[in-house]
Amino acid sequence: xxxxxxxxxxxxxxxxxxxxxxxxxxxxxxxxxxxxxxxxxxxxxxxxxxxxxxxxxxxxxxxxxxxxxxxxxxxxxxxxxxxxxxxxxxxxxxxxxxxxxxxxxxxxxxxxxxxxxxxxxxxxxxxxxxxxxxxxxxxxxxxxxxxxxxxxxxxxxxxxxxxxxxxxxxxxxxxxxxxxxxxxxxxxxxxxxxxxxxxxxxxxxxxxxxxxxxxxxxxxxxxxxxxxxxxxxxxxxxxxxxxxxxxxxxxxxxxxxxxxxxxxxxxxxxxxxxxxxxxxxxxxxxxxxxxxxxxxxxxxxxxxxxxxxxxxxxxxxxxxxxxxxxxxxxxxxxxxxxxxxxxxxxxxxxxxxxxxxxxxxxxxxxxxxxxxxxxxxxxxxxxxxxxxxxxxxxxxxxxxxxxxxxxxxxxxxxxxxxxxxxxxxxxx
Numbered sequence: 001x002x003x004x005x006x007x008x009x010x011x012x013x014x015x016x017x018x019x020x021x022x023x024x025x026x027x028x029x030x031x032x033x034x035x036x037x038x039x040x041x042x043x044x045x046x047x048x049x050x051x052x053x054x055x056x057x058x059x060x061x062x063x064x065x066x067x068x069x070x071x072x073x074x075x076x077x078x079x080x081x082x083x084x085x086x087x088x089x090x091x092x093x094x095x096x097x098x099x100x101x102x103x104x105x106x107x108x109x110x111x112x113x114x115x116x117x118x119x120x121x122x123x124x125x126x127x128x129x130x131x132x133x134x135x136x137x138x139x140x141x142x143x144x145x146x147x148x149x150x151x152x153x154x155x156x157x158x159x160x161x162x163x164x165x166x167x168x169x170x171x172x173x174x175x176x177x178x179x180x181x182x183x184x185x186x187x188x189x190x191x192x193x194x195x196x197x198x199x200x201x202x203x204x205x206x207x208x209x210x211x212x213x214x215x216x217x218x219x220x221x222x223x224x225x226x227x228x229x230x231x232x233x234x235x236x237x238x239x240x241x242x243x244x245x246x247x248x249x250x251x252x253x254x255x256x257x258x259x260x261x262x263x264x265x266x267x268x269x270x271x272x273x274x275x276x277x278x279x280x281x282x283x284x285x286x287x288x289x290x291x292x293x294x295x296x297x298x299x300x301x302x303x304x305x306x307x308x309x310x311x312x313x314x315x316x317x318x319x320x321x322x323x324x325x326x327x328x329x330x331x332x333x334x335x336x337x338x339x340x341x342x343x344x345x346x347x348x349x350x351x352x353x354x355x356x357x358x359x360x361x362x363x364x365x366x367x368x369x370x371x372x373x374x375x376x377x378x379x380x381x382x383x384x385x386x387x388x389x390x391x392x393x394x395x396x397x398x399x400x401x402x403x404x405x406x407x408x409x410x411x412x413x414x415x416x417x418x419x420x421x422x423x424x425x426x427x428x
Contacts, residue, residue, distance in 0.1 A: 004025060010075070025049070026044075027070075038090075122272055128178070133192070135172060165180065256288075
């Protein structure tokens with residue numbers, strides 16, 4: 001797994017385009033510090049990014065323009081051209097050494113991560129997603145960590161970040177909405193993991209709710225991120241007026257609302273950016289809100305400003321009919337509801353059919369004490385004398401008190417008194 005060391009001053013330069021950043025990444029992998037001049041082609045840049053030469057003409061044109069732009073900006077120097085696609089370049093300008101005193105820092109990603117991101121099947125721009133991923137990794141805090149029980153040194157660091165979406169968007173030169181989209185794609189592909197806290201801080205005097213920043217990092221560090229996030233909350237220095245409360249669903253609901261708005265804006269463009277779970281949860285949120293608003297409308301006079309305001313909050317759910325996972329979820333819930341109604345009806349019918357018959361009056365007016373003293377049916381039969389101990393073909397009462405077997409098409413009956421003299425197993 002080859003590591004790429006990227007200069008933070010380059011990757012955070014908002015004056016460079018997403019395509020220029022991607023070409024810079026490819027060139028850093030091609031760069032050999034032992035050589036003054038190197039031979040490169042457009043295809044070699046493409047291969048470093050995609051691990052193949054399969055690329056659309058449009059993206060190839062972007063790569064060509066980006067490479068030429070890096071030459072114009074002095075990041076690399078073109079020495080000679082063998083053809084329209086082959087060049088001799090001086091890439092010594094790509095060399096750097098970390099110097100914290102001079103503010104020179106670097107970020108490390110792997111070539112495998114580059115290939116995975118550039119080959120994601122999405123309607124979004126893979127070059128923009130790659131740039132965001134690099135910025136995200138650059139924000140990981142190198143000196144923060146958690147206790148490692150398996151390590152004799154005791155601390156595991158350099159795996160978790162906690163910058164806000166606004167900060168990451170500024171570093172990328174994009175918007176917060178785009179960052180949310182990129183996060184969803186990278187999380188779905190299991191390239192990154194984001195821990196969203198289930199607790200908030202609440203000021204007991206003002207009632208103000210303050211959330212904890214999300215904790216994120218590479219997906220392979222998921223367990224470490226969760227451990228760090230939990231320890232962070234457990235050791236957080238709360239003010240005297242603050243207490244921990246269960247996080248409201250508002251942040252999650254805002255995300256589902258954002259997903260719905262994107263689907264309304266351009267369904268075909270955004271539908272592949274979200275997982276089945278996200279789409280189903282978005283439907284559940286929108287559908288639930290619509291039900292609440294529809295119930296509220298019943299208590300408001302039609303034609304009033306309040307009525308129109310609530311009516312305007314009801315969202316169109318037709319777009320969910322074109323999402324297979326949502327349709328399957330709705331059908332499954334409907335089937336479960338039908339099964340539940342069927343079970344209820346069967347139970348009601350069973351109860352209504354529980355007929356014990358018409359009551360029969362007793363010929364004798366017995367008292368309760370006399371009734372309780374009466375022998376049961378079993379006691380009556382046990383006390384009756386046996387009429388015939390041989391009882392072959394005898395009356396039913398005798399048969400009930402005996403062990404019977406059928407031998408040569410005849411009924412052979414043995415009474416309880418004769419059991420000690422006969423081996424029952426030989427009869428079968």
